[in-house]
Amino acid sequence: MHPFDRLTLETLRAKSCLKWTHYSALQGARDVLPLWVADMDFPPAQAIIGALEARARSGNLGYPAGYPGGEPGLQAAVAAWLDARHGWRVAESDIWPLHGVIPGLYLGVRALASSGEAVVLQPPLYPPFMAAVADTGRETQHNPLVWTGTQWAFDLDQLDALIRPHTRALVLCNPHNPTGRVFSREELAALAELVLRHRLWVISDELHSDLVYPGAQHVPFASLGDEVAERTVTLLGPTKSFNLAGLKVGFVITQNAALRKRLERLGAGLVTPPNVMAQAAARAAYTQGAGWLEDTLAYLQRNRDLVTRFVEAYLPGSAYAPPEGTYLAWLDLRGLGLGETLYERLLACGVGLSEGRHNGPGGEGFARLNFATTTTILEEALERLRGGLRLG
């Protein structure tokens, strides 16, 4: 038996985290299996817990050496990980640690486009992407992904036609939340060609890049060439792969010194380095976490295949492709014809999914299912959906 299979509903319900408290706080929604926010239900690697314990026990909780950057060894750990895992060589000094990826996204949007200039988003998307552009007073231009019949893909003709003189930047999410797409080198190279031709800047959110299943390979956008690297701000971190979102730690990588200075100026006083516990955890993850990650990926892959078999059996013909990365499945429920009532019906099934209508244009009628839970809970959730939606 896999250790994750020993996790019980009782243990998970006792957690004080957002994922497990949200639905129990809603009146009348006590027995909901929460397969929504992107946390895993699994305990992190023992090496990470050990590093956190050791740091706490040491009492060494003052401003860390290297402040306001990373503690000695942190950037080196990230650089070695990126090289070993993705074949991407990045100078340690180009890796800037901060307290999460979303602060990096807001900084990137502010640095790369001025107020009133436009930023391209490719929905469906993680909702804070939309907020980052709107909140900062930049104009949003949507270039929705298209369903080719077998997978979600960039629509480059549509993008080419969309770009105006005031279009400055494009936000890429790869691996893609919520569809689970891991874009191929060819797809990314074609996007890069267009980006360079229009002299756009790119913010590439690669937070899910370590969660990729056999058959797909993550290609860092900035690794496509020097010119591309010059125009790219990459965002990544250990929080999704190693299940540490509550620790708040991420990295901004840019190989353009002028751009890095601009980002730092915009973040001055607002953006902090990750706290020392988060730094200790990140270093442990990148130096000692590979074995845990491989094992977790194998577990997740089995869950992913379960979801795929469910879709094939009960939602045939829907726009679904098995996620190539992430632990998120993007379910096309438009065929049920439930319109506005879809999300109430899902909740009435006793399953908490993320509502696709919040993922931007094209998200209506879809729901995102987080399958990073025990196989038993996943099976129960799928059974509830089958019964409650009268599938099959």
Ligand SMILES: Cc1ncc(COP(=O)(O)O)c(C=O)c1O
């Ligand atoms: C693509 C993507 N970017 C960013 C985030 C959030 O990152 P952080 O918690 O480090 O701000 C998430 C969380 O799910 C995500 O999926």
